[in-house]
Amino acid sequence: MVKTVGVLLAVILGVIGVSAIAQSGTTKLGKGEGRLDIVAWPGYIERGASDKAYDWVTAFEKKTNCKVNVKTAGTSDEMVTLMNQGVYDLVTASGDASLRLIVGKTVQPINTKLISSYAKIDKRLQSAAWHTINGIHYGTPYQWGPNVLMYNTDVFKTAPTSWSVVFEEQNLPDGKSNKGRVQAYDGPIYIADAALYLMKKNPSLGIIDPYELTESQYAKVLEVLRAQRPLIQRFWHDANVQVQDFTNEGIVASGSWPFQVNTLQANKQKIASTVPVEGATGWADTTMMGSKAKHPNCAYQWMEHSLNAKVQGDVAAWFGSVPAVPAACTASDLLGKDGCKTNGYGNFNKIKFWKTPTSACLSQTKCVQYNRWVSDYVAIMGGK
Numbered sequence: 001m002v003k004t005v006g007v008l009l010a011v012i013l014g015v016i017g018v019s020a021i022a023q024s025g026t027t028k029l030g031k032g033e034g035r036l037d038i039v040a041w042p043g044y045i046e047r048g049a050s051d052k053a054y055d056w057v058t059a060f061e062k063k064t065n066c067k068v069n070v071k072t073a074g075t076s077d078e079m080v081t082l083m084n085q086g087v088y089d090l091v092t093a094s095g096d097a098s099l100r101l102i103v104g105k106t107v108q109p110i111n112t113k114l115i116s117s118y119a120k121i122d123k124r125l126q127s128a129a130w131h132t133i134n135g136i137h138y139g140t141p142y143q144w145g146p147n148v149l150m151y152n153t154d155v156f157k158t159a160p161t162s163w164s165v166v167f168e169e170q171n172l173p174d175g176k177s178n179k180g181r182v183q184a185y186d187g188p189i190y191i192a193d194a195a196l197y198l199m200k201k202n203p204s205l206g207i208i209d210p211y212e213l214t215e216s217q218y219a220k221v222l223e224v225l226r227a228q229r230p231l232i233q234r235f236w237h238d239a240n241v242q243v244q245d246f247t248n249e250g251i252v253a254s255g256s257w258p259f260q261v262n263t264l265q266a267n268k269q270k271i272a273s274t275v276p277v278e279g280a281t282g283w284a285d286t287t288m289m290g291s292k293a294k295h296p297n298c299a300y301q302w303m304e305h306s307l308n309a310k311v312q313g314d315v316a317a318w319f320g321s322v323p324a325v326p327a328a329c330t331a332s333d334l335l336g337k338d339g340c341k342t343n344g345y346g347n348f349n350k351i352k353f354w355k356t357p358t359s360a361c362l363s364q365t366k367c368v369q370y371n372r373w374v375s376d377y378v379a380i381m382g383g384k
Contacts, residue, residue, distance in 0.1 A: 026111050029297050032066045036298040039082045039091040041285070042239040043259045043319045044142070045070045053334060054318045056311040064305075066298035074237030075187040076354070077374070083107070086292040089299045092142050094283040095130035096189050096354035102131075102138050107288040109136045114300050117307035120325050124348060130355065131286040139288035140303045141324035143315055146280040146344060146351050147185075147193065148273040150256035150264075152246070159274040163197045165253050167228050172252065179231050183242065183254035186235035186381070188373040189354055192281050193255055194224045196352060200278040210281065210352055212361035218368040225380050235381050239263075246271060258320020258343065275347070282351035316343060 038045055045068065048055030057068050071088065073079045076097035083091050083106050093101055101107045112118040118126070118140065125141040132138065151160055155174045165172065166182045184190055195210035198221055207217050233251055236242040243263050245251045256273065264271040287306055289299050305311060312323035313332020322343050323329065329340035361367035 026114065026296065026300070029114055029300055032064045032298045032301060033295040034065055034067060034298070035069065036066045036090070036295050036302055037069045037071070037088045038302070039071050039073055039079055039088045041092055041319075042072045042074070044092050044285075044315065046315075046318060051318075054314060056305075056308075056314055060302065060305045064298060064301045066295070066301060068302070074239070076189060077187060078237075080104075080106070083290055086290065087294075088290055089293040089295045090290070090302060091288050092285050093139070093288050094285050094354045096356045098130045098138070098286050098288060099356050101288060102133065105291055107138055108291045108293070109138055110140070110289060110300075110303070112137050112140075115140060115304050115307070117304055117325070120307060120309070120327060122324055122326050125284065125324050128284060128286075130284060130353070131288065139286035140307060142285045142287050142306060143312075143319060143321035143324060144282065144284040144348075144351075144353075145258055145319075145321040146275055146282040146347065147255050148258060148261065148280065149276055150246070150254055150261050150271060150273045152252040153270040153272050155252045156272075159272065160253065160276065162276050163193070163255075163278050164201075166231070166255065167194065167197055167224055169227075169231055178253065180233050181250055181252045182231050183234050183236050183245065183251055184225075184228060184232050185255055186237035188370070188377040189281075190255070191221060191225065191373050191377055192352065192354070192357075194228075195221045196281060197278050198224060208363035209361070211355050211357045212363045212367045213357070214364050214367060217364075218372075222376060222380070225377070229380055229383060243267075259318070262318070262320045275344075275350075279350060279352065282353050284353050313339070316340070322348075 045057060046054045047057035061067060073082060076094050079091055079093055079097050080100055082088060083101060121141050155172055165178060170178055172178050192210040195207055195213055198205060199207045205217050205220055213221060234245060239260050243260050246264055247269060261271060261273045287303055293299055307325055309325050309327040309331035312325040312328035313335040316323045317332055317334035317339055320343055322340060322345050357370045357373055359367055359369040
C-alpha cells in the first residue's frame with residue numbers, strides 16, 4: 001500500500017507539473033511563540049474537559065508556554081478548506097487530505113532532525129507515502145485505524161458479518177427493517193466504502209482498489225449509494241452527534257470510528273463494533289505544518305510532544321486508534337497491556353487506507369477523479 005501510494009503521487013506530481021518540492025528551511029528551533037492553532041479530528045487533542053484522566057495538553061502548555069487552540073473538523077474536505085485559510089499551524093490530516101495539502105503547497109516540509117522522537121515511530125509509518133516525497137517528510141505520524149461497523153447489541157445478538165446491513169434494505173435480526181435506522185458518512189470518500197463492499201459482492205466488476213474506479217465500476221458503485229439513500233436517517237460527520245443518534249434516535253448500525261464506539265460504551269450503551277468480511281477502509285493520520293504557520297517553534301514542540309509514548313497511548317485509549325509509536329502499547333495505563341491488540345495493531349495490511357482518487361491511477365487504465373466523487377456524492381445526499 002505504501003509503495004503504491006508513493007508511485008501514484010509521483011504520477012500526480014508529473015501530471016500537474018510540479019517539478020520539485022523543497023526541503024524544510026528550518027534548521028534550528030527558537031523560543032515558542034506562546035500560541036499554537038491546530039485543526040484536528042474530534043477526540044484527538046484532549047485537555048481533560050471530557051474526562052480528567054485524558055489530558056495531553058495541559059502539561060505541554062506548562063512546559064512550553066504554547067497555548068493550544070483546537071478547531072475540530074469532521075471530514076478531510078473540511079480540513080483542507082480550513083488549512084487553505086492559512087491561519088492554522090498544524091493539522092491531523094488523513095491520507096485523502098495529506099496528498100492534496102502537499103500538492104497544493106498548503107503544508108511545508110519538516111526537518112525530522114528537530115524532532116528527536118521521530119526514530120521511535122513505527123517503521124511502517126516513518127516514510128509512509130502519504131507524508132513523504134523523495135525522502136522529504138511533510139509531517140509526523142499520529143494515529144491510525146479502521147472505519148468500523150458500529151452496531152446495537154440489542155438488535156444484533158451476534159456481530160453482523162457484512163456491510164450489507166447498511167447498504168441494502170433488509171429486515172434486521174429484531175425483525176424490523178433497517179430503513180431509517182442506519183447512517184452513512186457525510187464525505188465523498190465514503191464512495192470507497194461502497195466500492196469495497198462491491199469488491200466482495202461482485203468480483204466480476206474487477207475492482208482492485210476502492211479508490212481507483214473506472215467509469216463503469218464507478219457507475220455501479222453509485223447505484224449502490226443511490227439505493228442506500230432511502231435507508232439513511234442522517235449522513236453523519238460530527239462524531240458527537242452520531243453518539244447522540246445511537247443513544248436517542250434509534251440508530252442501530254453505521255460505519256463509524258472507534259471514538260464513537262468507546263464513547264457509547266463508556267456511557268453504558270449497548271454498542272459494539274466489527275470489521276465485516278469485506279474488510280474496511282481506514283485512516284493513517286499525520287500531523288502536518290501549514291506553509292504559513294505563524295507559530296512554527298510551538299508547532300515543532302507539539303510534534304515532539306505528540307510522539308511521547310504515554311501521550312500516544314493515551315490518545316489511542318481515548319479514540320480507539322492504534323498509536324504511531326509502538327512503545328506506546330506498554331507506556332499507557334489508560335490503554336492497558338492489550339489495548340494495541342484490541343484496537344487492531346495487527347490489521348495494518350488489511351486496511352484500505354484513505355487516499356485521494358485521481359485519474360492517474362495504477363490499477364486501472366483511467367479512473368474517475370475526486371472532483372467527480374465530490375459532486376456526485378453531494379447529489380446523492382440530496383436525493384438525486
